Amino acid sequence: MTDNRFTNRSELIGILVLAVFLVVILPLCLDVFRLNLVAKYLTYAFVALGLVICWGYGGILSLGQGVFFGLGGYCMAMFLKLEASSVENTKIQSTPGIPDFMDWNQITSLPLFWQPFHSLTFTIAAVILVPGLFALVIGAAMFKRRVGGTYFAIITQAVAAILTILIVGQQGYTGGINGMTDLRTLKGWDIRPDHAKVVLYFFEVGLLFICILIAQFIRHSKLGRILVAMRDQEDRVRFSGYSVANFKIFAFCVGAIFAAIGGAMFALQVGFMSPSFVGIVPSIEMVIYTAVGGRLSILGAVYGTMLVNFAKTSLSESFPELWLFGLGGLFIAVVLAFPNGLAGIWQDHVQPRIDRLISSRKPKSESGWTDNSVADGAPAE
Amino acid sequence: MLIGHQPKPFLLAVEGLTVSFDGFKAVNDLSFYVEENEIRVIIGPNGAGKTTVLDLICGKTKATSGSIAFRGKELTKLKENQIVKAGVGRKFQTPSIYDDLTVFENLEISFPRGRTVFGALTFTRDAVVRDRVHEVAEMIFLKDRLDMSAALLSHGQKQWLEIGMLLIQDPDLLMLDEPVAGMSVSERAKTAELLNRIIKDRSVLVIEHDMKFVEDIAHKVTVLHQGQILSEGTMEKVKNDPKVIEVYLGH
Numbered sequence: 001m002t003d004n005r006f007t008n009r010s011e012l013i014g015i016l017v018l019a020v021f022l023v024v025i026l027p028l029c030l031d032v033f034r035l036n037l038v039a040k041y042l043t044y045a046f047v048a049l050g051l052v053i054c055w056g057y058g059g060i061l062s063l064g065q066g067v068f069f070g071l072g073g074y075c076m077a078m079f080l081k082l083e084a085s086s087v088e089n090t091k092i093q094s095t096p097g098i099p100d101f102m103d104w105n106q107i108t109s110l111p112l113f114w115q116p117f118h119s120l121t122f123t124i125a126a127v128i129l130v131p132g133l134f135a136l137v138i139g140a141a142m143f144k145r146r147v148g149g150t151y152f153a154i155i156t157q158a159v160a161a162i163l164t165i166l167i168v169g170q171q172g173y174t175g176g177i178n179g180m181t182d183l184r185t186l187k188g189w190d191i192r193p194d195h196a197k198v199v200l201y202f203f204e205v206g207l208l209f210i211c212i213l214i215a216q217f218i219r220h221s222k223l224g225r226i227l228v229a230m231r232d233q234e235d236r237v238r239f240s241g242y243s244v245a246n247f248k249i250f251a252f253c254v255g256a257i258f259a260a261i262g263g264a265m266f267a268l269q270v271g272f273m274s275p276s277f278v279g280i281v282p283s284i285e286m287v288i289y290t291a292v293g294g295r296l297s298i299l300g301a302v303y304g305t306m307l308v309n310f311a312k313t314s315l316s317e318s319f320p321e322l323w324l325f326g327l328g329g330l331f332i333a334v335v336l337a338f339p340n341g342l343a344g345i346w347q348d349h350v351q352p353r354i355d356r357l358i359s360s361r362k363p364k365s366e367s368g369w370t371d372n373s374v375a376d377g378a379p380a381e
Numbered sequence: 382m383l384i385g386h387q388p389k390p391f392l393l394a395v396e397g398l399t400v401s402f403d404g405f406k407a408v409n410d411l412s413f414y415v416e417e418n419e420i421r422v423i424i425g426p427n428g429a430g431k432t433t434v435l436d437l438i439c440g441k442t443k444a445t446s447g448s449i450a451f452r453g454k455e456l457t458k459l460k461e462n463q464i465v466k467a468g469v470g471r472k473f474q475t476p477s478i479y480d481d482l483t484v485f486e487n488l489e490i491s492f493p494r495g496r497t498v499f500g501a502l503t504f505t506r507d508a509v510v511r512d513r514v515h516e517v518a519e520m521i522f523l524k525d526r527l528d529m530s531a532a533l534l535s536h537g538q539k540q541w542l543e544i545g546m547l548l549i550q551d552p553d554l555l556m557l558d559e560p561v562a563g564m565s566v567s568e569r570a571k572t573a574e575l576l577n578r579i580i581k582d583r584s585v586l587v588i589e590h591d592m593k594f595v596e597d598i599a600h601k602v603t604v605l606h607q608g609q610i611l612s613e614g615t616m617e618k619v620k621n622d623p624k625v626i627e628v629y630l631g632h
């Protein structure tokens with residue numbers, strides 16, 4: 001009996017392949033600079049992973065994931081900024097002991113909502129809870145009123161725009177358009193040198209795998225199947241006794257929390273946070289990563305994010321003005337030609353060949369890493 | 382203690398039900414009663430408000446006025462999932478099944494357990510669930526299709542699957558909207574047989590156009606016309622009612 005399992009064999013192989021790739025191959029092959037780039041890409045992979053649950057399975061297209069990425073990132077950055085703004089470090093300011101941008105904006109004491117961010121425990125809780133609760137409020141307001149589809153996507157965009165404007169406008173409290181820069185230490189441990197970057201990279205990969213396993217668990221639970229069911233036949237689910245809104249809120253909150261973890265890792269890894277990761281454009285880019293990877297594939301989201309970002313880095317190094325056209329073209333190509341993204345290509349073209357190759361040698365064996373909502377999860381009787 | 386005649390408790394009592402869409406009264410001051418273990422068929426010309434009545438009972442449409450009492454519980458104030466929990470199941474006109482899931486998974490989702498978010502996360506497919514799915518699958522002639530993707534079923538099989546999804550829910554009142562529409566003659570016969578088997582211990586409210594089928598299954602027939610009851614009674618009585626012949630059967 002293999003039904004209702006946490007993960008099946010081919011998925012397990014896929015997860016192991018990704019683990020070897022991220023934990024062994026990349027650190028061995030790349031210098032610290034490039035590895036740190038990968039670490040930056042992987043912070044977006046958290047967002048893409050959340051979108052697989054929320055959009056791929058739940059059918060809820062959010063064009064505002066940057067909001068949650070930003071909220072998570074800003075929570076982390078606030079802690080790091082406070083630590084970097086010790087009285088000793090800021091003695092040239094007119095008010096020492098507060099972040100530099102506050103001083104420039106004639107703020108003379110630390111605002112009340114900044115106070116708890118002196119505590120790392122509070123900060124870690126806030127990274128999860130602030131975006132989680134925000135998603136809960138938006139989700140409850142929208143889904144209980146049966147707002148969905150395009151309308152929901154537009155509203156999430158509006159939220160992304162509003163939050164950007166708010167952050168930029170409240171310069172004294174948020175660092176404005178420049179964001180929070182010059183983040184230095186985490187509990188006294190310097191996060192800037194190369195060896196710290198490498199440690200953070202491995203920590204991040206560990207977190208990513210925890211999130212992958214959570215996503216796997218959700219997907220293989222009945223809740224995962226209800227999300228798939230809701231995507232096509234919302235009324236049927238409703239009249240089978242489920243509160244559709246609650247399931248949508250759950251999926252949206254999971255997506256938000258994953259994004260927030262990515263944002264917090266971004267602040268640590270890259271050493272700053274700014275409103276340019278919150279707004280509409282980054283939010284849409286995040287959706288494209290998921291689409292390229294395959295919106296139904298948990299692992300595909302990780303590969304898709306890395307691939308698009310590699311392309312972005314190399315293309316924008318040589319042709320900066322062409323990149324946005326490339327990105328747009330890529331999105332159109334994926335939607336028109338490969339609706340299931342890289343994972344779909346793998347599943348339809350590569351995996352059958354590998355299967356044939358293997359089965360010609362030893363019959364009855366499976367391999368590959370893609371996941372598919374249709375083919376597996378079926379009860380083997 | 383007994384004063385006069387004690388009425389038999391109805392399973393479903395619809396009284397003065399009215400729904401108005403921008404002034405158009407799709408259902409107008411409708412009252413009818415369904416007893417325990419009764420098969421009631423609603424017939425009527427297109428636009429008579431038949432589907433709207435089912436929509437109102439299951440909570441898909443909110444009533445403008447009137448009451449729907451189910452086992453003494455007022456349904457008009459409940460949410461859709463609470464109405465399901467109270468014991469009302471509804472099949473839609475076009476087969477509403479989950480194409481991306483297998484037949485087994487389709488049935489499993491309707492199993493009445495783990496309906497909250499947390500319940501669904503921790504739901505386990507134990508022997509009780511498995512046995513019940515197999516039992517229902519056998520009833521709806523899909524025993525050997527359990528692992529098949531539901532998208533690959535024929536139209537008739539999809540209708541059966543949705544009936545099966547309702548059966549596993551085990552409602553006290555089963556509402557079926559045109560269950561044999563688009564079915565072949567042999568599928569129709571099998572569906573009639575299926576319905577006759579599943580009506581034990583529950584009441585059924587059916588909308589149907591196929592008069593032969595209605596005659597086969599109905600205990601009582603309600604004829605709707607322009608949101609109101611035109612005639613009600615046994616098939617024999619309704620068939621010979623001149624008003625019914627004029628607006629519906631005559632065509």
